Amino acid sequence: MSTNHHAASRETTEGTVYTVTGGDWDEVVRSAAKADDERIVVNMGPQHPSTHGVLRLILEIDGETVTEARCGIGYLHTGIEKNLEFRNWTQGTTFVTRMDYLTPFFNETAYCLGVEKLLGITDQVPDRATVVRVLLMELNRLSSHLVCIATGGMELGATTIMIYGFRDRELILDIFELITGLRMNHAFIRPGGLAQDLPPGAVDQLRDFLKTMKKNLPEYDKLATGNPIFKARMQDVGYLDLTGCMALGATGPILRSAGLPHDLRKADPYCGYETYEFDVPTTETCDSYGRFLIRLEEMRQSLRIIEQCLDRLEPGPVMVADKKIAWPAQLALGPDGLGNSLDHIKNIMGTSMEALIHHFKLVTEGFRVPAGQAYAAVESPKGELGVHVVSDGGTRPYRVHFRDPSFTNLQAMAAMCEGGQVADVIVAVASIDPVMGGVDR
Amino acid sequence: MSDTTPGTTPGDDGAVPAPRESAGPEVIGVRKGMFGARGGGDTSGYGGLVRTVALPGPSHRPYGSYFDEVADELEGALEEQGLLPSNAIEKTVVDRGELTFHIAREHLVRVASTLRDDPALRFELCTGVSGVHYPGDRGRELHAVYHLRSITHGRTVRLEVCAPDADPHVPSLVSVYPTNDWHEREAYDFFGLVFDGHPALTRIMMPDDWQGFPQRKDYPLGGIPVEYKGAQIPAPDQRRSYS
16 A cells, blocks of 8 residues: 555554545545455444443444444343243233333233133123223323334434423323323233223323324424434435345334335234224335334324224223132222222121132132133234233243344344444434333343 | 153153144143142142143144135145145144144244245244243153234234254244244243254343253242241242142
8 A cells, every 4th residue: 555656654553544645535545445444343332322222233334334233132131931930820911011111001912912812701801991902002102102203313313302202201101100000010901901990080181182292293293304404314224125024024113114004903903903993104215214204103093093092981891700810809099009999808808708718819829821822913113012822721821922023123223234324323223113121021 | 740641752762753642632741739739738638639731632624714724725835845734734723713733843944935935825924933841741842833924814823843852953944034033043042942044043132151041941930039018028939839
């Protein structure tokens, strides 16, 4: 390289340094590329603010170009699937709700649908319970998409979107808290129905929320959809076409951004989704921007579904009638928090010995599930969330496996990022919307 | 599980999966006693209870729903390739509205690519592999369970293959469904199922130098007793389990 008259080079501890003194710029670039000094391997994460939790990215970069990208996962592995095998079937919801912690109701519903299939009580789950499940899932879809858009925006430096997203998510978490008592990790959906009915005032608050949300959602359009900077960062970034999606098993907004309107709510309906009116948005762009648009549109569709749920809510039970499965106590708010209702305690401790035995048996031992296996899948905000549940006829799950969409979709990271710019890796990963709690379980 | 487990063939040298008992439910173990009490003076008589644990056995035609069509098409397509369906498909189970083909492991890749490519089948999407460990299913302890989804026809089907503990090899499906890359690594990590032909079968969740396969049934959960409201609560795997 020292033969290059226009760009003399000398070796330093920092690598080759070129001194350009006019002449052919192309030649300089060529020799710099030949030197291959710019090829470095960057370890990004697992503790990094823009990797969505404890995701570790190993990037081999040549200048600004990513030549190879790999994921390191497992930093948030908590052994939930193993732990489930040591708790009874009802306690399972307490664990699965913590998997993808941004979509707790989807985890719970998928798990409960699987258990109910094994029990053969799918048809006996009361209508009200199913409607409330749909209602909670759609609210949850909103909150999950809001986090995706908010954190995705933040990683681009668009902090206003982040503030907006978390502002609106807070409204949803308030509703979750009102209904379940908790903002996250609800364990509210149980095999056979729900832990308890909607509290008074929930429907009113939901109607208010719908009004607010209809006002707030267009703000994202105004702020981001037509924003030239936003579009420049998102368009054609994280490209994955239909062939790639199918091969890599990518589902959810990633698959729909490639133009295939595959949504389990339409394709393989559960919880009565076939009776709701909503559209499945798609784009043909195969990129991050398309996924953003799809998420935005899905939020509007979720609002439609929530509205229909509210119109459908009829008074009635929220747990199967079978007393061998239904949790015996109705919960009530006491001075020390939520617990068994005093009426129920009075009944089992004072009047009915059989009720006491029944309560004790069901709470300590749990119910038995006939041996066999079942697969239940729901359309989570990230894609197909599948649960493989195996029972050996005992009071505990024999094996529960979650096919978490984040886990599968994250495999597409390499295909989306290789050959692109380093800065685009952040955008591509954000458009996958992986939640490490779900990836690692 | 006791040695007298009925309906199972003790693994001799364990080199190949034991042949499946024809007809009848698949016995995976025996459950004894009741209430989980052991070693105490049993005055109830329940301690003498012995029950076999069995998964649903093979089904007979008609299977119902779209299952007959899928089974016909699959068997026909395999025959066209010169493969006797009864050699590849060990048994077909229809249970709880789901169709399961138990596949001989050496034919797994052929069956999967047939399911994917045949226009009448078109199971384009594989939702990964789930390992299950049945220590009581002698000679067929490790099961790999695949769920396939056909977006074209709106159908799902389950494939199940098994391998003995002594020879935990199952062919990899990455060549047919690349999405199974991480899923197979996960099943290897947790169950020690070796997927032959996988491009890079390494641990994915556990640290690289981890010993053992945590989700096997003989792998302890671990944990320590904790104090709650003045009482010692034993670790989860030390608590009473109800048989």
